[in-house]
Amino acid sequence: MNVQNTSHIAAATVSNSEWWRGGVIYQVYPRSFQDSNGDGIGDLKGITQRLEYISSLGVDAVWISPFFKSPMKDFGYDVSDYRDVDPMFGTMEDFRELLDQAHALGLRVMIDLVLSHTSDQHPWFRESRAGRDNAKHNWYVWADPQPDGTPPNNWLSIFGGSAWQWDTRREQYYLHNFLTSQPDLNFHCREVQDALLDVARFWLDMGVDGFRLDTINFYFHDKQLRSNPALPVSERNASIAPMVNPYNHQDHLYSKSQPENLAFLERLRALTDEHEDRACLGEVGDAQRGLEIMGEYTSGDKRMHMCYAFEFLEKRRITASYAKQVFDQLESKAGDAWACWAFSNHDVARHASRWGLDEAALRLHSVLMMSLRGSACLYQGEELGLAEADVPFESLQDPYGIEFWPEFKGRDGCRTPMVWKTQDENAGFSGARPWLPVSAEQAASAVDRQESDPQALLHHYRRAIALRHSHPALKSGAQLDMTAAGDVLSFLRDNGSEQIFCAFNLGTETGQVTLPQGDWHIIGQDLGSVAADASGQVALGAWQFCLAARRKG
Template identity: 55%
Template sequence: MTDNSWWRGAVIYQVYPRSLMDSNSDGVGDLQGIISKLDYIENLGVDAIWISPFFKSPMKDFGYDISDYRDVEPLFGQLSDIEELIDKAHARGLKIIIDQVLSHTSDQHDWFIQSRESTINPKADWYVWADASPDGTPPNNWLSIFGGGAWQWEPRRQQYYLHNFLTSQPDLNFHNPDVQQHVLDNVEFWLKKGVDGFRLDAINFCFHDQQLRDNPPKAAKDRTGRGFSPDNPYAFQYHYYNNTQPEMLGFIEQLRALMDRYPDKVTLGEISSEDSLMTMAEYTAGKNRLHMAYSFELLTDDYSAEYIRNTVSTLEKQMTDGWPCWAIGNHDVSRVLCRWGKGNGNTDMAKMLNTLLCSLRGSVCSYQGEELGLTEVEISESQLQDPFGIAFWPRFKGRDGCRTPLPWDASQLNAGFSSADPWLPIPDEHKCKAVANQQNAEDSVLSAYQQYLAWRKQQPAVRYGSIEFIQTDEPLLAFYRQHDSQKLLFVFNLEDQPVNSKLPATATPDYQVQAMQAQWGELAGEQLRLPGYGMFIGKV
């Protein structure tokens, strides 16, 4: 592999704008708040910032329901603010990746307002419309991720429209070439603004089966994984027809052709399909599709050495010429320290998980707060904001618990996030993990994060190299990373109890990493003793 593009092996820091920093005292984070924290982000040692949607939106799904792709939601600022953010990030050597939500819009988008009026207007075929069944019911059995059927009756047209998410998020009809072109024009608008890439939300949902065939049922034992609770009826089906259609490849190739006209830009697709790893490989194959893709495979509750090893190895076999990107946390799932720690997660586990994530082959999406070891916040029903949680309460409490504001300084009002009441609560257990508490503490999660990323930048084997897993018993995960003459051995203890193991190969400890990690393994000959959540990195 000779392509050393900036995004290969990059660590991408995900910013959820509502919760990073509030600059105008309304309790909600904004673009000027992000600008005010660029020095902090730069000092983390990351390569790029992925900013979740800041576009004009009625905020039914907190920005993932866009009413104008070319303007900024006033809650977050104005167009000049994102232009300033791009310029100031570039001045610090940071790349900017923004979300593009292409598969659907808000029902308040001008396109939909026109489309819903009649079957003969100029945009009548811009969304997925269908006649009712003879008995008045929806045209098929497709379900919405956010609960209930995926079809909503529109009295103006006397037809149903498709919504894979909220009823206020109608799906665009990508079988219409005019839709494809206007979507590409919106993408190019931001390329001309100077963004460095796009995280493509739910990208495999753009096309639907034109025959509107029913999805087949899924047995109860198979209703697992992919980020959907088995309590959600969405898990009751194989979603063969409402997403991941073969026509998507042609559109991806059009998108890549556009990207290639702007040097050094990148696409990162979010994939959630029945076989997400295979879809990732397919969508990144060759030189004319997506640059990178990631899925929910490491965003589930599954946590074991075997599961992580099998997941990454399976993708390695299938993605022969694409480039992976891994995440263990984001704005859609509970905080990894609670999800994988199952109540036992601590600062040692946080350090280990950050190091593990940033040691896998590929690029990395690191969600804001992971560098602090933040935990999932318990949100009461009265505090709930997320429509997903409101629909499924109390069995599923939604995504608010991972979206709470970042704590900056425990001595300040609202931990320094805002002078007004924040849109979601900041709990006491987060205040003790505030940035100000961790910045000058040598044994903090933040310090370990910064030091490891600084070391990682200097290691070609970690940024660009191959990965080869070593078969080990639970709870050990071990693998080699190699690039040219550099070969490194990584061993991680995924549990909180000490483990003794024989090294699979002669390795010399990397003392630079050892000095920054409190739970470093002790090596005596070939015998390795790892403390709870311990790790070892050695030169082979």
């Protein structure tokens, strides 16, 4: 066995039309990224000012959470105008400038389309609620009460309580899977689908490189409005909603994830394919069937390019056995699915805190993310190792956290301002009091401090992303022979011409693994990849890993 140490193996890149396959996407939450005008709220110009930083990470694309016109009851996920920028974030010209500068830096821009629902301030809803005989009377999900005046069925809102809100104008209930101010659109109405496809076309024509599609499996509801069955206690899962939320008491068979959705996704994909090199990333919110739905939605080349479920966004830590379980389920339910993995985002506690990881563990997890089959999403500040911020109740903004406090503190702890400067009063985010308080603990890990330290986690992330791009097998190859032996997870990545052996010790006890037969070259030494001995044995201490590559043929 020939065990050598080399920095990388030269590799061809994935075709431009498939940049998304194995690509790395950096999520920006615009309210909290960079304030350019001193009002305490991040904006589009602020993002533009920081594009060179994002580009320096080596990522392929930036996903920007909603910046459309909105009353901001759910911070932009309640859209009142799909074709304009909310003044809080700037102007349409600001967005065009951001798009141009991102493209000049080689960054693709994906925007967050919220199609399942609108704000109750959207002109469509205002017209729809005005009566039962106007042109948009059926653009939202309206239903008569039961004979006793109660809602038409037992569906629940993720944000608490019934998913039905009484409207006195029509004397009917309307459906809202989220806030009462977020009425659900009726996708069974063809005119609604056409209007939303026109929205997507508007942004594609402007030059955006794709969409992150919010709550993609919530688009359609059961036409018969059948009540959801109860979910056994043993199957309740807090990945979509906190356990204190009765939403977890139901099996959501009828309120979402309906089969009619597939035809709409194919319409959306066909529209996207009219434009070169674009991609759609869907968010699948389903605690019981997320991987199965991911497979359905990404199957073949007529639906979504990629989707992500919540398996690695849960409170449950990634162990070797759990990772194998997830990929085994994915293989059995949807072998050709293309996943996009995330450990953190704007809706869950940051994984450094959620899983109780120290820096050594964070370093391993960054390399694991870049080694798994699928695309990858990084959430702003993840590359700094930021922990969840502690936001006191009096500073909370998130209605979700306010509703379920103190058992569930909401999403503000992962949405606090990005930390740029260690010594600045507001960590370089704004010259004014930020909309959420800056975390002093996070500020100690600010970008400027890490930039000046070659061994900082920020540089480790850059190296991990660069390693992924250096090896086509890591970026888009098959994933084979996944094994969980104690705390050690191992697998092969293979693209036909290159094979990479990956082993990760996801625990604190020493583990051991043996390289397969062949001439292997240890890669990723600058990331901490552990070398094998002359016989191919690798001893992995706590949170250590080994990556080795070989040519085939």
